[in-house]
Amino acid sequence: MSDPFPITVAQMVALFMECIFYGIYLVTLGYCTRALLCEKDKLVLRRRKDIKWIMVIVALLMATFATLDVAFGLRHNLDAFVYDQGLPGGAAQEFSDITYWVNVMKTADYIAQTAIGDAMLVYRAYVIYNKQWKIIVLPVLLWATTTVCGSGIVWVEMTTKHSALLSESALTPWQDSFFAFTLVVNVFVTSLIVWRLWNIRTRVAHIASHPDKLLRVIRIVLDSGLMYTLSIVILFGTNIAGSNATYGVSDVVVQVIGITFNLIIIRVNAGHISSADAAYASTVIDQNTGGGGPGIIPLRKIGNGIAPAFVNIQTELPGITCVCGDSHTSTHGAFGSLAFGIGSSEVEHVLATQCLLQRKSKNMRITIDGTLQEGVTSKDVILHIIGVVGASGGTGSVIEYAGPVISGFSMESRMSICNMSIEAGARAGMVAPDNTTFDYLRNRPFAPKGEAWDQAVQYWKTLTTDENAAFDVEIKIHAEDIVPTVTWGTSPQDTIPITGRVPHPASFEDPVRRASAERALKYMGLVPGMLMEDIKLDRVFIGSCTNSRIEDLRSAAKIILAAGSDAKVANGIVALVVPGSGLVKQHAEAEGLDKVFERAGFQWREAGCSMCMGLNSDRANAEERCASTSNRNFEGRQGPGSRTHLVSPAMAAAAALMGKLTDVRTFAKSDISPPIAISSGLDHVFAASQHFPPTHWHTDITSQDAVVLPTARQPENIEISTTITSPRTKVTVLKGIAAPIHRDNIDTDVIIPVRFCKAFKGKGQSVGLFDPLRRDPRTGQSTGFVLDRPPYTNAKIIVCTGVNFGCGSSREQAVWSLMDFGIMCVIAPSFGDIFRSNMMQNGMLPIQLSSAECVALAEDAQNALELEVDLVAQEIRRCKDEPPVKFSVDPFRRYCLMEGLDDIALTLQKRRIIAEFEAKRRILWPWLDGFGYDDGTKPNVDSKLNAMEW
Structure with a gap:
């Protein structure tokens, strides 16, 4: 049977189709280049360090291959129909000659591009499966086989005698194998990707009841190379059939490979999640909460953003206990709740049991009397407080903020105060609920409605501190x-x-504090005696869970408007404004605040953490100085080697306009607070008052009926069951080299910077352990840190002479990185509360000793002497003829460590008591359910408990 496509016709059609697809390719290449080189939705070049150079190189290679292929096609047709038309056999003979140099080059071009395209697909599967190399073993072998077969095709064409035809018998096995393996690679790897995403999105919900999920999977298939896969099927089929149509399809495939790559880059850039790790994290969260019922707030809901910035304005109520895997959960304490951050393992414990093992905190009250000066905000107040009490002043305590200044603050100002309690070392921060609290909460999504609201408010009014209450620590500060x-x-x-x-x-006076100050000044590039107002800046950041609410944005916008209509960000300053949630962003835009910022040269960004922690591309470069409204100025917090100055939103706006740290009081006072204009576009989410701070009104209490509240149950002794499985390693005696560290306030950003914290498990975390101390942020060269010097490379213990080890964030990766290195015990004068809990949860031992004892043990460590930590005897034995150092550990924690017991299993032994409490709570405090309320007895809101001992 004759071929319906004469080779001359096939070549002409191939050239025509090739040119059309090349045009399409160039269009997609333009968008791909923009996605790779420019900021999202802006024609502004990314910083060099933020550009994915590997992807840029691949895109350039794809462009080179596509252009060469078109050039070879044009040259081939010119040779056949123009230059060599008089040769024997004519154009048909020349097109069929596989040894002709253009044919060889086109084949090599196609093989190379196919290899790169397939490699990118395999790599994509590798990333989506959280970089599990076992997943891609077979795809890599298939890819290698495909590449070998492709190389075989080129080799046959180069070495076959002159004028051999396309149907040359030596070529056919290589071609068939190449097309077959290419097809298998694409179908298999694409199936892996689809299965992963399908599995994540449908673990709980059936796909049939959620057609939108099916559509998402179909789109994934398309942008994973469906068009390319189909073209390979056609190419394989035409080759087996021996049709000249193979020419047309093969020429088009070269362009299709490039188009597919470009579409993937464009689609990834168009998404709201900026990295594969973040995408994986979000899909895992969606997977695990997909069937959680109405209490689950979907990850991509319009109101979402930074947890401490959006959850509290939608869900928080006075009198509750709130925990979250974020150290700034203390923000919620502004509502009169006990709220604190916990680690990942403790989050797991809470989700499994509704309980959390805690020891009673100390009570600390900070009272602000008097009247604040003009230009002083809540951010200035909390920074002043931390300066007074120190970064470890509140360790082990819950702080109550009181006094007329606190009472006069709005809810958002109170949130900023409580937010930074952790920076003072406190477990949590609280403000007693009052009418300001109740007015703010009225009509919000999780607030009770109707009669339940009246009952709740009367109960909440009992949650104030007794007049004669005694505190472990009392601090008074004058507002003036x-x-x-x-x-x-x-x-x-x-x-x-x-x-x-x-x-x-x-x-x-303190030598450790003095050494820390010397290091800080060297890192910050400052000279003693330098005026703070003379410090020039490179960047300004307005955002974070501390200062990204609507009041914060108004405060900053006021400064810009006060500076005049022509006020602009100073030359050389990069200024970012990042709202704390999607709702805050839309609220600000409804008021026109975004236009105020953009007109002045600020970048108006999507909601998120952004530069607060340098998590994504929003980072400061080494030695760049940033005025930031965030909460931590740790080394490398906003990027390796970055220098951070914490300020209020108003101060940040002033600094951006002046190009240096500036006293906000130099700007004229201006009353330009805009009226709240709610956009109707938000009505489909919740009623407007459920999202935005309501106008102020007086709360009128009308409830009257009541019954007596139950007396708080005293905790029973924990019943230990020796039959519980022990998934953890038992901790009894640990002997080994100890590494000495002489530094105060070793925070979790120093232990492991956030850029190393994208993994869900602990393996491999030691790569980032103490990275700011081990590597120069500018050169990446080793600094000779103690853990990089023998014998400390095999250290099992750390002895720190400075206080507050592990302060800062709740990231459990700080503990995982130590474990991955081999360190199972840390000895220090004091610890960050969350870090201490995280160590215990992971079977590690934190030992708190006096400063003098830590110094003595550090001297042993300095001399490379081994220490032996005996948890059974609760003593540390030294190699020299020195008496052992005694220490103590909570008996229950000690038993769990020694037996390797699982806290969750232990707690679930009390499931009956937990269920009884939940049943009682649903009757007496029904508003805590959030949605709908069961009929029950009305609580006594006139009676007040005299103590909360537990």
Whole structure:
């Protein structure tokens, strides 16, 4: 049977189709280039370090291959129909000659592009499966086989005698094998990708009841190369049939490969999740909460954003206990709730049991009397407080903020205060609920309605501190002593008035504190005695869970408007404004605040953490100085080697306009607070008052009926069952080399920077352990840190002479990185509360000793002497003829460590008591259910418990 496609016709059709697809390719290449090189939705070049150069190189290679293929096609047709038309056999003979140099080059071009395209597909599967190399073993072998077969095709064409035809018998096996394996690679790897995403999205919900999920999977198939896969099927079929149509399809496939790559890049850039790790994290969260019922807030809901910035304005109620895997969960304490951050393992414990093992905290009250000066905000107040009490002043305590200044603050200002309680070392921060609280909560999504609201408010009014209450620590601060405040060092405790000068390390009496100050000044590039207002900046960031609410944005916008209609960000300053949630963003845009910022040269960004922690591409470069409204100025917090000064939103706006740290009081006072204009576009989510701060009104209490509240149950002794499985390693005696570290406030950002924290498990975390101390942020070269010097490369224990080890965030990766290195015990004068809990949860031992004892053990460590930690005897034995150092550990925690017991299994032994409490709670405090309320007895809101001992 004759071929319906004469080879001359096939070549002409091939050239025509090739040119059309090349045009399409160039269009997609333009969008791909923009996606790779420019900021999202802006024609602004990314910083060099933020560009994915590997993808850029691949895109350039694809462009080179596509262009060469068109050029070879044009040359082939010119040779056949113009230059060599008089040769024997004519154009048909020349097109059929597989040894002709153009044919060889086109084949090599196609094989190379196919290899790169398939490799990118395999790599994509590798990333989607969280970089599990076992998943891609077979795809890699198939890809290697495909590449070998492709190389075989080129080899046969190069070495076969002149004028051999396309149907040359030596070529057919290589071609068939190449097309077959290419097809298998694409179908198999694409199936892996689809299965992964399908499985994540449908683990709980059936696909039939959620057609939108099916559509998403179909789109994934398309952008994973469906068009390319289909073209391979056609190419394979025409080759087996021996048709000249193979020419037309093969020429088009070269362009299709490039188009497919471009579409993938464009689609990824168009998404709201900026990295594969973040995408994986979000899909895992969706998977695990897909069947959670109405209490689950979907990950991509319009109101979402930073957890401490959006959850509290929608879900928080007074009197509850709230935990979250975020150290700034203390923000919720502004509503009169007990709220604190916990680690990942403790989150698991809470989700499994509704309970959390805690020891009673100390009570600490900070009272702010008097009247604040003009230009002083809640951010200045909390920075001043931290400067007074220190970064470890609140360790082991829950702080109550009180006094007329706190009472006069709005809810959003109170949130900013409570938010940074963790920076003072506290477990949590609280403000007693009052009418300001109740007015703010009325009509919000999780607030009770109708009669239940009246009952709840009457109960909430009983949650104030008794007049004669005794506190472990009492601190009084005069408001008149507080001025606009800024940080100078690498700890939130390094505060100073904006009108002050950089302190001299010699002014600190404590030698460890003095050494920390010297290191901080060197890192920050500052000189003692330097005026704070003379410090020039490179970046300004307005955002974070501390200061990204609507009031914060208004405060910053006021400064810009006060500076005049022509006010602009100073030359050389990169200024970002990042709302805390999608709702805040839309609210600000409804008021026109985004236009105020953009007109002045600020970048108006999507909601998120952004530069607060340098998690994605929003980072400061090494030695760049940033005025930030965030909460931590740790080394490398906003990017390796970055320098951070904490300020209020108003101070940040002023700094952006002036190009340096500036006293906000130099700007004229301006009352330009815009009226709240709610966009009707939000009505489909919730009623407007459920999202935005309501106008102020007085709360009128009308409830009257009541019954007596139950007395708080005293906890029973924990019943230990020796039959419980022990998934953890038992901790009894640990002997080994100890590494000495002489530094205060070793925070979790120093232990492991956030850029190393994208994995869900602990394996491999030691790569980032103490990265800011081990590697120069500019050169990446080793600094000779203690853990990089023998014998400390095999250390099992860390002895720190400085206080507050592990302060900062709740990231459990800090513990995992130590474990992955081989360290199972840390000895220090004090620990960050969350870090201590995280160590215990992972079977590690934190030992708190006096500073003198830590110094003595550090001397042994300095001399490379081994220490032996005996948890059974609760003592540390030294190699020299020195008496052992005694220590104590909570008996229950000690037993769990020694037996390797699982906390969840232990707690679930109390499931009956938990169920009884839940049943009682649903009757007496029904508003805590959030949605709908069971009929029950009305609580006594006139009676007040005299104690909360537990």
